[in-house]
Amino acid sequence: xxxxxxxxxxxxxxxxxxxxxxxxxxxxxxxxxxxxxxxxxxxxxxxxxxxxxxxxxxxxxxxxxxxxxxxxxxxxxxxxxxxxxxxxxxxxxxxxxxxxxxxxxxxxxxxxxxxxxxxxxxxxxxxxxxxxxxxxxxxxxxxxxxxxxxxxxxxxxxxxxxxxxxxxxxxxxxxxxxxxxxxxxxxxxxxxx
Amino acid sequence: xxxxxxxxxxxxxxxxxxxxxxxxxxxxxxxxxxxxxxxxxxxxxxxxxxxxxxxxxxxxxxxxxxxxxxxxxxxxxxxxxxxxxxxxxxxxxxxxxxxxxxxxxxxxxxxxxxxxxxxxxxxxxxxxxxxxxxxxxxxxxxxxxxxxxxxxxxxxxxxxxxxxxxxxxxxxxxxxxxxxxxxxxxxxxxxxxxxxxxxxxxxxxxxxxxxxxxxxxxxxxxxxxxxxxxxxxxxxxxxxxxxxxxxxxxxxxxxxxxxxxxxxxxxxxxxxxxxxxxxxxxxxxxxxxxxxxxxxxxxxxxxxxxxxxxxxxxxxxxxxxxxxxxxxxxxxxxxxxxxxxxxxxxxxxxxxxxxxxxxxxxxxxxxxxxxxxxxxxxxxxxxxxxxxxxxxxxxxxxxxxxxxxxxxxxxxxxxxxxxxx
Numbered sequence: 001x002x003x004x005x006x007x008x009x010x011x012x013x014x015x016x017x018x019x020x021x022x023x024x025x026x027x028x029x030x031x032x033x034x035x036x037x038x039x040x041x042x043x044x045x046x047x048x049x050x051x052x053x054x055x056x057x058x059x060x061x062x063x064x065x066x067x068x069x070x071x072x073x074x075x076x077x078x079x080x081x082x083x084x085x086x087x088x089x090x091x092x093x094x095x096x097x098x099x100x101x102x103x104x105x106x107x108x109x110x111x112x113x114x115x116x117x118x119x120x121x122x123x124x125x126x127x128x129x130x131x132x133x134x135x136x137x138x139x140x141x142x143x144x145x146x147x148x149x150x151x152x153x154x155x156x157x158x159x160x161x162x163x164x165x166x167x168x169x170x171x172x173x174x175x176x177x178x179x180x181x182x183x184x185x186x187x188x189x190x191x192x193x
Numbered sequence: 194x195x196x197x198x199x200x201x202x203x204x205x206x207x208x209x210x211x212x213x214x215x216x217x218x219x220x221x222x223x224x225x226x227x228x229x230x231x232x233x234x235x236x237x238x239x240x241x242x243x244x245x246x247x248x249x250x251x252x253x254x255x256x257x258x259x260x261x262x263x264x265x266x267x268x269x270x271x272x273x274x275x276x277x278x279x280x281x282x283x284x285x286x287x288x289x290x291x292x293x294x295x296x297x298x299x300x301x302x303x304x305x306x307x308x309x310x311x312x313x314x315x316x317x318x319x320x321x322x323x324x325x326x327x328x329x330x331x332x333x334x335x336x337x338x339x340x341x342x343x344x345x346x347x348x349x350x351x352x353x354x355x356x357x358x359x360x361x362x363x364x365x366x367x368x369x370x371x372x373x374x375x376x377x378x379x380x381x382x383x384x385x386x387x388x389x390x391x392x393x394x395x396x397x398x399x400x401x402x403x404x405x406x407x408x409x410x411x412x413x414x415x416x417x418x419x420x421x422x423x424x425x426x427x428x429x430x431x432x433x434x435x436x437x438x439x440x441x442x443x444x445x446x447x448x449x450x451x452x453x454x455x456x457x458x459x460x461x462x463x464x465x466x467x468x469x470x471x472x473x474x475x476x477x478x479x480x481x482x483x484x485x486x487x488x489x490x491x492x493x494x495x496x497x498x499x500x501x502x503x504x505x506x507x508x509x510x511x512x513x514x515x516x517x518x519x520x521x522x523x524x525x526x527x528x529x530x531x532x533x534x535x536x537x538x539x540x541x542x543x544x545x546x547x548x549x550x551x552x553x554x555x556x557x558x559x560x561x562x563x564x565x566x567x568x569x570x571x572x573x574x575x576x577x578x579x580x581x582x583x584x585x586x587x588x589x590x591x592x593x594x595x596x597x598x599x600x601x602x603x604x605x606x607x608x609x610x611x612x613x614x
Contacts, residue, residue: 155404160382
């Protein structure tokens with residue numbers, strides 16, 4: 001179910017990108033409808049397996065040779081999900097984390113932000129701390145795998161920027177999440193606002 | 194950032210105003226008659242009605258109808274106790290409003306205990322029409338204090354956050370919801386507003402830089418400063434009672450830990466030392482302790498640390514989620530948020546003397562409590578009809594109010610200090 005949602009999200013992202021001039025990888029751009037669009041970047045939210053055939057018309061505009069934008073690269077997976085009240089990284093997300101750690105190790109000028117998020121239950125401030133702990137858990141794995149501390153800033157949005165605005169377990173599961181963003185990219189949580 | 198602008202208190206359209214509904218009242222209410230002030234009808238805004246509404250909203254008073262008493266008393270010495278006793282009133286408020294010719298108005302008021310047949314208060318104010326509401330709140334404060342023994346909080350202000358679509362605003366309004374003023378507008382989340390003890394500044398957390406950063410903003414000038422903008426997350430500000438120090442939660446050294454700093458961002462010193470989450474600092478009223486939430490024992494619980502000795506003591510033991518401690522200004526205990534089962538959040542009050550816990554709200558989504566400076570009421574964030582609302586409950590759990598603003602989510606209330614007299 002989650003993969004279906006993410007695939008749909010991904011399709012939306014790719015379609016959105018394809019209609020946007022992709023001249024730079026810098027700051028987000030406000031379009032006239034008020035929605036924020038990220039130029040050129042499939043910057044978000046995992047599951048970018050490239051199997052959204054037909055809608056993936058933006059592929060031609062992606063920078064050739066940048067593995068961060070290759071939907072077939074494990075680096076296109078950008079989200080790590082957590083259990084309730086937990087900051088333990090589950091095995092299924094270790095390949096993603098390993099791929100990013102390897103990229104950081106091989107690209108010492110690359111910098112990323114890991115944004116921790118929580119579901120909507122509980123204290124706002126405690127959730128900021130819990131989201132931070134989730135971001136730190138992923139950062140710790142990456143540094144053990146060869147990334148350098150100063151390449152990764154961990155921050156937390158707590159429950160303030162839910163990707164899924166729902167109030168059920170499916171929404172909560174989607175919101176208990178870290179997002180990985182490289183410098184210049186904008187996150188799914190930010191676009192969802 | 195362009196997404197956020199700090200404003201020097203611009204007035205809002207009236208429709209954004211909070212409306213206060215009384216949901217439940219105290220067991221015993223003091224029956225009181227508030228007589229329309231002599232000369233009041235010559236002004237667009239009366240004072241007796243505002244003062245009476247304040248008293249009624251507190252839940253501690255029952256309003257006795259003053260209509261039909263002739264002649265209508267305007268001075269304490271005109272009050273005939275027998276007349277009011279026959280209407281079962283224990284106290285009577287009378288007054289007058291007289292223009293002085295220079296645009297100012299002389300407001301007189303008296304409070305009579307018709308049981309003991311004593312005048313409890315008699316005051317005169319010289320004010321402009323712009324000060325009518327403030328004068329009415331001041332009168333209500335005096336009546337409340339004379340009849341209940343605790344200071345009234347009708348002259349205080351509250352800060353709160355609204356979310357309308359993608360827009361977040363930090364507002365300040367009178368305690369009765371009137372006169373909301375925008376302090377900050379942002380396209381990114383705002384949270385955790387905290388009043389400086391002198392009521393001139395607000396500390397708060399803004400996400401406008403794509404991460405939580407703590408700001409301190411002057412309410413007089415609108416000027417603000419990012420006082421905690423370190424690597425990682427910066428959040429959970431709390432003022433010391435003397436206003437000289439700010440506690441904040443920072444992650445610059447790893448885990449979420451509590452630090453103390455001056456309100457301009459200088460003089461940073463680490464307060465807690467754990468490998469766990471330490472956050473949600475709140476100073477005890479004597480300034481000696483900082484209460485906080487920590488998961489160092491495996492689940493989030495309330496602790497306190499002595500800011501001089503560093504001694505740490507756990508304060509909550511019952512349940513597996515006890516967070517957001519807010520010390521009572523009278524030093525008697527603290528309010529906190531407890532989770533019951535998986536996702537029912539209620540306010541609870543722990544009394545230091547007995548270590549007894551009283552659950553004072555039903556939930557299911559109650560959070561962010563803030564206590565009135567007289568320790569009698571607690572304002573907090575709740576939910577109704579799928580939207581965030583503010584609610585208030587007396588510290589004995591009996592008086593309940595809801596504060597509703599149309600078509601917007603309201604959250605993160607912070608009760609301001611008593612005005613300086």
